Amino acid sequence: MRKRNRKRTEMRLMQAAGEIFLAEGYQELGVNKIARHADVNKGLIYRYFGTLEILFKRYIEQQDFWSPYKENIDQILEENKADSGKSLAKKILHEQLEYFYKNKQMQELIRWEITExxxxxxxxxxxxxxxxxxxxxxxxxxxxxxxxxxxxxMTLLIGGIYYCVLHDKTNGSKFCGLDINHPDDMRQLHKTMDQIIDWAYQSAVDSKP
Structure with a gap:
């Protein structure tokens, strides 16, 4: 029972930290504010996390797209040896585009990371x-x-995902004539990422001495 209660309290504290971060920014995070928002004693932050920084890091890891990949890295690598990672690269790009487009927390975290x-x-x-x-x-x-x-x-494709989504969420206008809120345009992005990966793999074969 105590373990379940602790887990629930940890989740409430991380959720509170995330909500404050989204609404007010990282600079406004504080032990007292998070504890009030979560309606718990602030001493539990130190007991369960040690520091405010560790609490917020745990929140980020909970939201981060890459966390499940990190946790299952050995299995993922073993399952994707046959085609030298080609299918995995496509899967990562498709999932990352969808996740980043839908996840406001992740959008704000990336925005924060590149500005502070x-x-x-x-x-x-x-x-x-x-x-x-x-x-x-x-x-x-x-x-x-x-x-x-x-x-x-991959650097250009992942960077492009970040920019296209942040541009849409901040500016709201089209980018290179595409509106990623339109299903047909979003499908074009997915299709083109596949084409680029296919091109890269075939071009490597063609350019080998």
């Missing part, structure tokens, strides 16, 4: 980089000694 330098966001970014690097390792043999940098391809 701090140890928490750097640590989470490093976690993502580690998980991504493990998966990109599947592609290295295919793209080694070719004219194609698949890591550069």
């Amino acid at each position: 330098k701090n140890d928490i966001s750097r640590g989470v970014s490093n976690m993502r980089e580690y998980a991504g690097d493990q998966m990109l390792g599947l592609t290295d043999a295919h793209f080694g000694n070719t004219q194609v940098s698949f890591r550069a391809v």
Whole structure:
């Protein structure tokens, strides 16, 4: 019973931290404010998390797209060796576009990470980089000694996902004539990501000496 109660309280505290972050920004987070918002004693923040920073880091990890991949990295790598990570790359891009488009918390976290330098966001970014690097390792043999940098391809595609979504959520206008709120335009983005991955893999084969 105590473990269940602790888990529920931890979830309430992380939810409170997230709601304050979304409404007021990171600078407004504080132990007293979070405790009031969650309607719990502030001492539980220190007992369960140790520090405010660890509490917020746990909240970020709960929201982050890459967390499930990190937790199951060995199984994922084993299951995607056969095609040198091609299917996995497509799956990650499709899921990331959908997740980022729908998840306001993740949108605000990425916006925060690229506008404010701090140890928490750097640590989470490093976690993502580690998980991504493990998966990109599947592609290295295919793209080694070719004219194609698949890591550069993924950099541009993931960066494009972030920008397209943040541009839409902030500005609301079309980007290069596409409106990602329109199902047909969203399907075009998904289709084009597949085409780019297919091109990269085939181009690597064609450019090998």
